[in-house]
Amino acid sequence: MLHHPMSDLAALHLRLFQFRCHEELRVELPVGRHFFFGSNGQGKTSVLEAVYFLSRLRSFRTAQTRELVCWQRDCFRVEAKLGGTALSATWSATGRELVMDGKPVASAVDFWGQFATVLFIGEDRELVTGSGAGRRNWVDGLIAQREPGYLATAQHYARALKQRNAWLRQGGEDRRVGESLTQLVTEHGLAMTRARQAITEPLACAVSETVRALSGERDAVTLRYRSSFSLEAAPDWASVAVGEQRFQATLLGPHRDDWILERHGKPLGKFGSEGQQRTTALALRLAEAQLIRERRGQWPVFLMDDVAPQLDENRQAALRALLPAEAFILITAPEDRGWTMAQDFRWMVSPSACLPQ
Amino acid sequence: MADYPPAFQELIAALRQLPSVGPRSAERLALYLLESPPVVSQRLATAIADCRQRIVPCERCGFYAEGPLCTICSDDKRDRQVWCVVEQPSDVLKLEKSGSFRGLYHVLGGRLSPLDGVGPEQLRIGSLQARLEAEKPAEIILALGADVEGETTALYLAPILKSSGARVTRLATGLPAGGGLEFADSVTLGYALSGRREL
Numbered sequence: 001m002l003h004h005p006m007s008d009l010a011a012l013h014l015r016l017f018q019f020r021c022h023e024e025l026r027v028e029l030p031v032g033r034h035f036f037f038g039s040n041g042q043g044k045t046s047v048l049e050a051v052y053f054l055s056r057l058r059s060f061r062t063a064q065t066r067e068l069v070c071w072q073r074d075c076f077r078v079e080a081k082l083g084g085t086a087l088s089a090t091w092s093a094t095g096r097e098l099v100m101d102g103k104p105v106a107s108a109v110d111f112w113g114q115f116a117t118v119l120f121i122g123e124d125r126e127l128v129t130g131s132g133a134g135r136r137n138w139v140d141g142l143i144a145q146r147e148p149g150y151l152a153t154a155q156h157y158a159r160a161l162k163q164r165n166a167w168l169r170q171g172g173e174d175r176r177v178g179e180s181l182t183q184l185v186t187e188h189g190l191a192m193t194r195a196r197q198a199i200t201e202p203l204a205c206a207v208s209e210t211v212r213a214l215s216g217e218r219d220a221v222t223l224r225y226r227s228s229f230s231l232e233a234a235p236d237w238a239s240v241a242v243g244e245q246r247f248q249a250t251l252l253g254p255h256r257d258d259w260i261l262e263r264h265g266k267p268l269g270k271f272g273s274e275g276q277q278r279t280t281a282l283a284l285r286l287a288e289a290q291l292i293r294e295r296r297g298q299w300p301v302f303l304m305d306d307v308a309p310q311l312d313e314n315r316q317a318a319l320r321a322l323l324p325a326e327a328f329i330l331i332t333a334p335e336d337r338g339w340t341m342a343q344d345f346r347w348m349v350s351p352s353a354c355l356p357q
Numbered sequence: 358m359a360d361y362p363p364a365f366q367e368l369i370a371a372l373r374q375l376p377s378v379g380p381r382s383a384e385r386l387a388l389y390l391l392e393s394p395p396v397v398s399q400r401l402a403t404a405i406a407d408c409r410q411r412i413v414p415c416e417r418c419g420f421y422a423e424g425p426l427c428t429i430c431s432d433d434k435r436d437r438q439v440w441c442v443v444e445q446p447s448d449v450l451k452l453e454k455s456g457s458f459r460g461l462y463h464v465l466g467g468r469l470s471p472l473d474g475v476g477p478e479q480l481r482i483g484s485l486q487a488r489l490e491a492e493k494p495a496e497i498i499l500a501l502g503a504d505v506e507g508e509t510t511a512l513y514l515a516p517i518l519k520s521s522g523a524r525v526t527r528l529a530t531g532l533p534a535g536g537g538l539e540f541a542d543s544v545t546l547g548y549a550l551s552g553r554r555e556l
Contacts, residue, residue: 180512
């Protein structure tokens with residue numbers, strides 16, 4: 001993980017090469033809040049997307065990485081230098097090349113999350129209202145940015161689960177094959193459950209506190225982990241055997257976990273107002289940043305894609321107060337809506353250019 | 358538009374079926390074979406045909422053999438009490454090159470993967486059981502991959518092998534020899550920590 005003395009944190013250097021609409025874009029961002037302005041299609045969000053790619057090796061806008069390549073080009077590269085560490089990710093149709101401090105990194109597991117980020121997007125409300133899959137991904141991303149080994153555990157679990165489901169689809173005939181797969185799903189699944197259980201308490205505290213701060217002490221939101229596996233007793237596979245045969249799918253394990261968000265005892269996803277849901281989604285992201293900072297001793301880079309307009313004025317002011325001054329905060333907006341302050345950095349983005357205003 | 362003659366195109370197409378050979382490499386190899394003295398391509402053709410004709414799986418362990426038994430199984434100096442179960446014939450050579458193993462092998466011919474339709478029937482597990490009953494080794498080392506498929510196969514085989522009375526072990530996973538900690542990925546380091554040894 002990257003740990004830097006604050007003196008090294010003076011600037012974040014970014015270079016985007018053949019990325020989306022940017023043929024080549026270089027920018028040096030001092031620590032602080034950066035506002036990226038520009039009309040639609042000028043490549044504001046692409047800057048955030050590039051940083052996110054370096055952090056998570058995927059985009060938050062598309063599942064097709066090839067869409068990130070500049071028109072009529074066949075590869076792209078994103079480079080960043082922060083503190084004493086330099087990271088670079090190059091993608092082409094034939095492969096991906098990851099480099100850290102001049103040395104190639106063979107395994108994505110060892111590159112993923114080195115550059116910690118927290119993403120804020122308009123669709124974040126779905127973290128509150130949407131299915132459990134979104135919340136599982138969110139918590140897993142948070143744990144993996146705190147504990148690098150977690151990513152491999154989650155990948156092993158996903159693969160074992162896929163194999164077990166394939167075995168069930170084939171009628172689950174060879175019982176001993178099934179037992180081996182069940183043992184693997186249990187082993188990796190329990191490791192995931194332990195990590196998820198451990199993160200829940202600090203996460204729940206951070207979320208409640210942040211919701212209160214954002215809403216001016218009015219809202220009381222709780223977060224509770226509902227795990228499929230129990231850490232006290234072995235999973236009762238016999239109890240789901242009939243159902244698994246019928247549905248041909250694994251019915252126990254962390255892929256069925258969820259986190260329940262409630263406000264005054266009522267499910268927030270169903271009974272909360274849109275504003276309450278948005279505030280909570282924002283609190284989830286801010287709590288994520290806080291927990292990453294607790295573990296790594298440094299704030300992750302905040303990537304905020306046009307999130308402020310969906311909040312009322314009080315909440316916008318509360319959010320502004322909650323954003324740490326000593327973090328790199330990248331915010332996109334079509335225009336300055338009076339959210340910026342004197343010490344903030346303002347940039348005008350257009351294809352291959354990012355000019356100070 | 359003119360193209361290579363059909364026979365030449367067929368050669369390119371045949372070469373392209375090989376692993377790691379793309380269209381340009383296939384074309385380059387075909388051109389080389391065509392332009393070099395006939396003896397080069399004749400030697401290659403004979404070697405391929407001979408291999409296909411003579412190489413068969415060893416009746417006992419499944420490794421490559423030119424007769425009923427491979428050179429390892431027919432070697433009297435090998436330790437018949439210790440066996441190593443591997444996925445592929447090429448794994449045998451990797452272990453042989455290490456020079457650390459002097460026992461016998463059993464090649465499974467793959468690993469369990471319901472996703473790819475590979476079950477126990479597709480692997481040489483039946484012949485392993487038959488061998489176990491006949492030869493009764495003292496120890497069996499499972500030298501399978503540390504991924505999900507390798508682990509599933511090991512978990513599947515362990516009770517079968519143990520029921521024969523043999524001691525069953527797995528290869529340790531950990532740090533590469535001669536490498537510093539900075540070169541180990543986090544997962545390997547995790548395995549190395551959990552499999553640490555007393556000094």
